[in-house]
Amino acid sequence: MRAMGTVTVLLFASLAERAGTRRLEVPVGAGATVGDVRDRVIERFPQLAPAVPTLMYALDEEYAREDAPVAPGSTLALIPPVSGG
Amino acid sequence: MLIRVTEAPISGDEAARAVASPxxxxxxxxLGVVRNTNLGRAVSHLVYDAYPSMAxxxxxxxAEEAKAxxxxEDCAILHRTGRLEVGETSLVVAVSCGHRRESYEAGLWVVNEVKKRVPVWKKEVWxxxxxxxEGPESLGMQQAPASMQR
Known part of the structure; x- marks a missing residue:
């Protein structure tokens, strides 16, 4: 899959602490999905793998499914179970 | 509608004034406030992280859904982030409406929805x-406190 551009990925809470960063750029090719980008992030930060089963995703600030298409230039947030209030 | 995610202190009075209507x-x-214990353990303070623009x-x-x-008449929601000490206010929800019953029902509904879907996370520090x-599922991947490590 040839990269066509990049997606900005945002990390929060324990994910940001474990990765040592809150933000990274991930190359994406045609037809990439939320799940594909997530997998690239886990390749780079294997220490985040245990969090995957409970993750939610937000694409450009809207909750999105794992199979949603991701266009270059968009922002994907990995959202652990929330605990505000 | 007063909506704000901020590191600065938040006030119930400001929210009440914001939703006032004839x-x-x-x-x-x-007011959601920082409690000094959770699950039997003494809490020193909390640290809140957020995705502010999405939150x-x-x-x-x-707030729009609650109004409908x-x-x-109106609804205000304020959430604080960063380090909060015991007794400090982390969440303010204010609603205004015709009568008391729906004010309690709406207030509880809004607080529950905030806890369910707003991208904010708390870290407990003991x-x-x-x-x-990050939910009961995540317990295994967190660093255990010294007293729980073997």
Missing amino acids: AAGAINVF EKEMRAI RFGL ADGEEWI
């Missing part, structure tokens, strides 16, 4: 460790 017979203000978007959607659902609270 048509309202009831203004209900809820405000979700809070606005919740409960016939509110004397002997700390842990991001």
Whole structure:
């Protein structure tokens, strides 16, 4: 899959602490999905793998499914179970 | 509609003033405050992380939905982030409406929705460790406090 551009990925809470960063750029090719980008992030930060089963995703600030298409230039947030209030 | 995610202190008075309306017979203000224990362990302080732009978007959607659902005059939601000490206010929800019953129902509904879907996370810090609270499933991947490590 040839990269066509990049997606900005945002990390929060324990994910940001474990990765040592809150933000990274991930190359994406045609037809990439939320799940594909997530997998690239886990390749780079294997220490985040245990969090995957409970993750939610937000694409450009809207909750999105794992199979949603991701266009270059968009922002994907990995959202652990929330605990505000 | 007053909606804000901020590191600065938040105030119930400000939220109550913001939702005031001549048509309202009831203004209900809820303050979520930092408690000194959780699950039997003494809490030193909390640290909140957030995705601020999306959190405000979700809070606005919740407030709009509450207005339609409960016939509110107005709804304000404020969430604080960063380090909070015991007794400090982390969440303020204020609703205004015609009568008391829907003010309580709407207030509880809004608080529950905030806890369910607004991208904010809290880390508990104890004397002997700390842990991001990310649902019961995540317990295994967190660093255990010294007293729990073998």
